[in-house]
Amino acid sequence: MRHDPPYIQPGERIVIFDGTCKLCIGWVNFLIRHDRHRTVRMVPVQSEKGQALFVWSGLDADKINTIVLIDNGEVLLRSDAIFRAMSGLPRPWRWMGVLRIFPPSFRDMCYNRIAVNRYKLFGRYDAVPKLDADHRQRFLD
DSSP states (O other): OOOOOTTOOTTOEEEEEOTTBHHHHHHHHHHHHHOTTOOOEEEETTSHHHHHHHHHTTOOTTOOOSOEEEETTEEEEHHHHHHHHHTTSOTTGGGGGGGGGSOHHHHHHHHHHHHHHHHHHHOBOSSOOOOOOSSGGGBOO
């Protein structure tokens, strides 16, 4: 049985993302802009807290190839993480969940294709940039 995740309060939803990936940063900025009720908090995996949560999730912190959502202690990866995070957004964004009709194997195959090529397609930062949030508690760090 897994113990409670570090740094997270019960019921909290945390997105762990690759802080050097321009696509991932774009998605985090999208969440900040559209998550008006602040249903998720974020942390880059390159931070101390992000690394601890990534490892707690059962993932290798040296192989950053997925978005992770920890939702009330449940770990979701890839497309499941994206759809669950977006479920707290207002319409029309939460309607993207209709894409869950596709089998997880197909959704994750598409996700993995993009994830493997994300630096080539979208670019990469040399270091984790400072992101502006609508509220100082948006990030764990």
